[in-house]
Amino acid sequence: MATASFLPLPSKEILVKEFVGKSIKDVATPAAVLDLQKLKNNCSRMLDAVESLNCGWRAHIKTHKTTELTRLQVGDGPGPVNLIVSTIAEAENVLPLLLEYKSAGRVVNLLYGFPVTPSAVPRLTPIAAALGPHALTLLIDHPAQLLSVSSVQTPTSIFIKIDMGGNRAGVIPNTESCSQLISSVLALEATGKASLLGLYAHAGQSYAGDSQSAALDFLRQEFEALLLTSATLHSTTTSTGAHRTHPLVLSVGATPTTTSIRALLLSTTSLPPSAAQEVSALKATMRAIRDSGFLIEIHAGVYPVLDIQQLSTRALPSSQLSWADMALTIVAEIASLYPGRGARGSTEALLGAGTLALGREPCKAYPGWGILTPWNREDAGGGAEGYKGWIVGRTSQEHGVLTWGGEVGDEDVLVVGQKVRVWPNHACIAGVGFGWYLVVDGGDEIVDVWVRWRGW
Template sequence: MFVPQRLNPSEESLRQFYIGKSIHEVPKPALVLDRAKMRRHCQSLLTAAEALGTIEGTRLQVGDTKHVKLVASTIAEIEHLFPLLAEYQQQGRHINVLYGIPLPRSQVSRLAALGRKLGANCLSVLIDHADQLKHLSQFHGEAQLSVGVYLKVDTGYHRAGLPPWGMNKDGLLQDLVTLDEKGLVDFIGLYSHSSLSYNDSTPAQAMANLEGEIIGCMDALARHAQLFPKSKTFVISVGASPQVSSVENLIVEGGKLSSASRSLCGTMKAVADGDSHGIRTSLELHAGVYSILDVQQLATKSRANLGGYEDEIAISVVSEVCSVYNNGEREQPEALVSSGVLALGREPCAAYKGWGIVDSSTFSQEALAGRQLIVSRVSQEHSIIAWDSNSTGSTGDCLPLTIGQSIRIYPNHACIAGALFGWYLVIDSDMCGNEPLVVDVWCRASGW
C-alpha cells in the first residue's frame, strides 16, 4: 500500500559524498554512529541473554540467530526494513516484527499489505482495548492471515496498557481468546514496556524495575488464569533498555550475586519455561537503544561495569562553533554552536541540568581541569555551550573553544536525536582509531 513519505538522496550518492571524509569535514550538524561500540554493546547483551536462557527481541541486532525478532515504532520502519526481512526469509530465518503501539485503525491496511508480502507468523501487534479487536478482524480480512497479538500490561509507567487487575475490561481478554480459538489471531502473550528505570541511578534499582515488570505480568496472568487456554505457551515480554541491560549484572565471575541479582534471577527462571496456574510461560526481554546508548542511559548506571560517555555512547551530533563569548560579555563564558532542538532534541536528564554532553576527547585534560562542557540552553537551530555547574573547578574560566571548531555532542536521548536526521554517518573506532573517518552511510526510515 503506497503512502507518500519524505525522500532521502540515494544511498549510493550519499556514500560517494561522505565515505573517506573526516566527520569534522562534513556539513554540520551531522549525526554519527560508531559501529564498533554498537557491536560491543550488542554482543555483550546477547552473551548475557544466551547465558540466562531468554529470548531477546531487539530493534537493531539479531546476529546469526535463526529467529529474527524486531520491534518497530512506526509502519514506515517496517516498510523500510522489508528488503532486509525478505533477505532473511530467503536465508531460511524465521522473522517476526512487532508494531510497538496499540494497533490504530488508520494503519491496519498498511500493515495488512505488509502481511500479505511477508506471509504467516511474521507480524505482531499490541492491543489494550476491546474496541481494537475489530482492527484485528479487519487485518485478517485484508491479509487473509492471522496476526500475532500481545495484550499490553501497564506495570506502572502509565503510557499504554491495562493494569494487571483489568486485563478483561469489557471482555477484552475473553474475546481475544475466542478470536484465537477461531484462528483469526495468534494470541502470543503479555507485553510490558516500562521506562521507570530512566530515573534509576544504580544497577540494583534497574534490576528491581525489571523484576517488577515480570511480576506485574505474572500478576495479570494469575488474576485471569481461568481465561487463558492451557493448550499453548504464553510469552511474557518485558523490558526497556536500562532494565534489560541490567541482566548483564547476573553474569559475574565466580558467581557471587548481590541480593538484587539473586532475586531477579529467581523470578526470571520461574517464568522462563515455567508453569503458573496450569499455564505454560516463556520469558522474552525486549530492548531498543541499548546498542547505541545515550546520556540518559548512562545516567541510570544500570550496568556495574560501564565506562564514561566517550567510551560507551555510540551516537553523537557533530556541530560547529559559531561564536565564543569568553571576555565578560555574559555572566559566565559561553559559546554558540550550530546544533539546536532540531538536531539534539529537548529531552531532559535527571543526572544534570543540560541537553547534551560535549565530547572531551578533543580537549587537553589541562584545559578541562576536571570540568565538563554541556549544552546549557537550546533554541531551534542553535544551542549554548557552557561549563557544567556541577563540575569541579571554576566555571568562570574561558571555554577552550574557537570559532569554526568542530565538536561532538552526546545527546540525552538517542531515539529523539536520531529521528531528526535522514541518514547516519558511520565510523568504526576499531578500524580508524582516533581518526574518525566515515566508513558507511545508513539511511533511516522517515515519517510514520
C-alpha cells in the first residue's frame, strides 16, 4: 500500500540551519517565498468574517500543503477544526496535527475532498480509525461510491457533492440521479456505517468573475443549489420514514465567493448599487437556510496565499484586496538578455523559472504567466489588466521568457545574474515544484522554512 511514508520529507531542522538568517537574494533559484505577515492577515480576516457571520468554517489546505499554514487557517481557541484535503497524502501528513488538536479538546473533522474510489480505502481506513467515528468525511456524487464508503471500517461522515454549474464533479440538483443518490445515502446511514453530514458545493466558475457583485452572485447560487437539493432530501427522508438526529450542514465556497462574504459585514449604503443588491439577495437566501434548520459552513483554500488569478476576480474592491495581499512570490534569476528580439524591437530576457516553477495556467487579466513584483519595478498600483511592464510572456519546462509590455526603449533595466521576484498566476500550481517554502516577514530575511508535503 503506497502511503506518504514512501515519499520522505526533508528535515525542517536541517533546512532551518541552512536558510534562516539569510537573505532571499542569496539563495539558489528558483525558490518559493511566503510572506508571514500577509498570510496572518489573510487568515485573520477570513476567520473574523465567518465568526462575525455566525458561520461554520472549513479550511482547504491543498494550496500550500504545510502544517504551519494549516495552523494559521484554523486559528487559536477551543472551536472545531474542520479541514479539507485533495489528496490522501495531505490527510496522512496532517493527521498528527489533527490528533494534537483532538487531544487538546477540539472537535476535528477531515474531509477528503475527492469522490472516494476503491483504491483509496486501504489508506483512508487507518486515518478514520485514528480520528474516531465520523471524524473522517467522504465526498460522494454517485451511488457506486457508497461501496467504498462502507468498506472503511470506522464509521465515517458523508458530504454529497452538488454540481451548481461548474461541471467538474457533483450531482445536478433536482434530477433523478440526485434523488437516487440521496436515497442510497439514507439507506447506508440506516445501517450505521456512515452518517450524512451535509451538502457541498464549489463554484469553481467564479474564478472567471470580474467584480464583487459577480462573486456575491456566485455565492448565492452555491447556497441556492444546496437549498434546492435539501428539499429533495427532506421529501426523501419523509417518504422513507427516516429520522435525522443532527442538522444538515450546507457547505459552500471558492476563494472568490468566500472572500466576498466580507461585504455582508458592511452597510449596503457603502457598497456599489450592484453589490448592495447582491448582498440583500444573499442575506435572504442565508435566512431561508437558517429558517429551515440547516447549518451554514464556508470553505476556501487559496485565500491565505492569493495569486494574480484571484486578484483578477475583483471579489473585493482594491482597497480590500490588492497586490499587497499576495503572499507567494517565486525568486528567479536573469540568465540572459536579448535586445531587439521582442515585439516592436523590445528587449527580452531569459528567466531561470519556467512551467515547473510558475505553472502553465493562463490568467484572463493579461497575456502571461507571471508579473514581476515591486522588488524589481515601481509599484504603480492598479491590477493585472492592462499592466505595462515585465511579464513572463512565454514558458517552457525550466525556461521563462520575460517580455516588455510598455514603450520600446523604456524597459526597466535588467542585468544578467540579477535576482527577480515573480507573482504567479495560480499559487496552487506554482508551489508544486518546490520541496519547501522560504518564509520572510515583510523583508528579505528568511525567518523560517516550511516543508511541503508531496505525493497523492
